[in-house]
Amino acid sequence: MKNLLLAGIIGAAMTVSCSTAKTAQANKAEFLQLKGDWEITSVDYDSNYKVKPFDENADAQCFVGSHWRLIPNNWTGSYTINGGGDCPSVIQPIKFEVVNGTEFKFKKLMEGSKAKAVTSGYSLNLVSQTNDNFSLEQNIPSNGENVRVVYNFSRTGIK
Numbered sequence: 774m775k776n777l778l779l780a781g782i783i784g785a786a787m788t789v790s791c792s793t794a795k796t797a798q799a800n801k802a803e804f805l806q807l808k809g810d811w812e813i814t815s816v817d818y819d820s821n822y823k824v825k826p827f828d829e830n831a832d833a834q835c836f837v838g839s840h841w842r843l844i845p846n847n848w849t850g851s852y853t854i855n856g857g858g859d860c861p862s863v864i865q866p867i868k869f870e871v872v873n874g875t876e877f878k879f880k881k882l883m884e885g886s887k888a889k890a891v892t893s894g895y896s897l898n899l900v901s902q903t904n905d906n907f908s909l910e911q912n913i914p915s916n917g918e919n920v921r922v923v924y925n926f927s928r929t930g931i932k
Contacts, residue, residue: 806902807871810930811841818922822915826922827865827881827895833922835860841926843869850879875899877909897924904928 816833818824824833835854843850848870856862868888869879880894897909905928912919
């Protein structure tokens with residue numbers, strides 16, 4: 774009887790681990806589609822608000838034309854804001870992940886810091902994705918309200 778109970782527990786554990794592994798594999802396939810070089814082609818939001826995303830002290834429109842490199846096999850990447858006008862010039866390393874295939878999370882890595890030591894970051898929703906485009910949505914607090922901001926990306930480099 775003990776052997777039968779033990780076999781049942783092991784079988785249940787294997788079923789759970791296999792279904793978890795299949796979900797992880799499906800999410801990994803979605804991650805891999807984000808691999809490569811991307812450019813933000815537009816940032817859409819209600820222009821009645823002043824939006825400064827990702828604590829860069831830069832208007833959201835400064836991110837139009839920014840270059841993003843995403844490397845999903847080690848969950849690292851970076852973004853570069855070209856600067857000019859009222860926009861700063863920024864090169865920012867990041868550590869990212871996609872959770873449940875719909876939530877894009879990243880944290881900024883400062884020089885000399887380790888990713889595990891950084892406890893805060895940003896969470897955006899993956900609202901659409903094709904092989905060559907994707908859009909991320911973020912709700913940013915502004916004057917006591919949340920402003921919906923959509924970043925539209927187009928592929929510029931390798932897959």
